[in-house]
Amino acid sequence: MEEQIINLLRNTWKTQTNAVSEYFSKNADDFYSQEIAPGRNKATYILGHLIATNDGLLPLLGFGDKLYPELDQYFTPNTPWHYDEFPPVAELKAKWDTLNQYLEKQFDTLTPGQWLERHTKVSPEDFALDPKRNKLNVFIGRTNHTSYHLGQLNILKN
Amino acid sequence: MEEQIINLLRNTWKTQTNAVSEYFSKNADDFYSQEIAPGRNKATYILGHLIATNDGLLPLLGFGDKLYPELDQYFTPNTPWHYDEFPPVAELKAKWDTLNQYLEKQFDTLTPGQWLERHTKVSPEDFALDPKRNKLNVFIGRTNHTSYHLGQLNILKN
Numbered sequence: 001m002e003e004q005i006i007n008l009l010r011n012t013w014k015t016q017t018n019a020v021s022e023y024f025s026k027n028a029d030d031f032y033s034q035e036i037a038p039g040r041n042k043a044t045y046i047l048g049h050l051i052a053t054n055d056g057l058l059p060l061l062g063f064g065d066k067l068y069p070e071l072d073q074y075f076t077p078n079t080p081w082h083y084d085e086f087p088p089v090a091e092l093k094a095k096w097d098t099l100n101q102y103l104e105k106q107f108d109t110l111t112p113g114q115w116l117e118r119h120t121k122v123s124p125e126d127f128a129l130d131p132k133r134n135k136l137n138v139f140i141g142r143t144n145h146t147s148y149h150l151g152q153l154n155i156l157k158n
Numbered sequence: 159m160e161e162q163i164i165n166l167l168r169n170t171w172k173t174q175t176n177a178v179s180e181y182f183s184k185n186a187d188d189f190y191s192q193e194i195a196p197g198r199n200k201a202t203y204i205l206g207h208l209i210a211t212n213d214g215l216l217p218l219l220g221f222g223d224k225l226y227p228e229l230d231q232y233f234t235p236n237t238p239w240h241y242d243e244f245p246p247v248a249e250l251k252a253k254w255d256t257l258n259q260y261l262e263k264q265f266d267t268l269t270p271g272q273w274l275e276r277h278t279k280v281s282p283e284d285f286a287l288d289p290k291r292n293k294l295n296v297f298i299g300r301t302n303h304t305s306y307h308l309g310q311l312n313i314l315k316n
Contacts, residue, residue: 004289005294008295036195037194151307152309152312
């Protein structure tokens with residue numbers, strides 16, 4: 001039964017991830033340099049932020065280093081950044097696709113029991129006190145994080 | 159193990175739902191009559207839409223009739239509506255809170271096996287072909303739907 005539920009969750013992840021890919025496939029790259037609303041983030045910023053965030057799943061779930069640590073300077077919260085230094089949209093789209101394919105392969109390796117093990121940022125002692133701090137919970141949270149920003153992207157009519 | 163996973167999912171639902179409640183508790187009611195971005199939905203519209211959508215879980219998951227069917231005329235997609243006929247924000251906030259408490263009580267009654275049973279809009283024959291069309295999958299989808307609109311609400315700085 002737990003395998004069935006994890007498959008539902010992985011499908012939901014894919015649906016949200018694919019919806020982001022589709023959003024960025026509808027228009028010429030220039031379109032996505034627009035702000036989603038006056039004075040708010042550009043669509044490209046949100047894409048970069050989603051890459052940097054989901055890339056962080058690799059170390060957090062114990063799969064190794066980030067693929068694109070060079071993006072952190074632009075796209076993780078509380079780092080100073082300037083729009084004119086942004087990586088080009090085409091580069092971000094390619095990294096988004098490569099990251100997603102790579103993550104799927106890593107996710108495939110986990111058994112249901114392993115999904116429920118602690119993630120790498122919680123100590124065994126803290127995990128014993130709060131077993132919700134497992135890999136699957138991080139995955140569920142990141143899926144909702146993608147949905148959150150997808151809602152914002154769709155403010156900019158595509 | 160499946161009970162543990164369902165608890166994670168129920169926690170995520172609560173986190174997203176509470177974040178919406180918190181969003182609407184920060185300012186005077188008038189504030190939420192603003193559009194989240196020029197020409198886009200008002201924050202109150204999104205709240206009404208979340209109520210109407212989540213209220214739909216009652217019939218869909220087999221818990222009975224909607225609590226607030228009168229909201230459908232305003233807040234379900236493809237219905238004509240006019241902002242000046244909207245229910246007041248205070249009324250929507252009260253209905254949101256009541257609905258959430260009521261839903262929690264209903265969710266409490268389901269065993270893991272029941273969460274994986276078909277929802278009421280799929281026939282036994284279609285469910286046999288695609289067992290993903292179960293109650294839990296609807297619940298996961300609705301959680302992400304709340305996150306999607308929460309991202310939009312946060313475009314309007316609160």
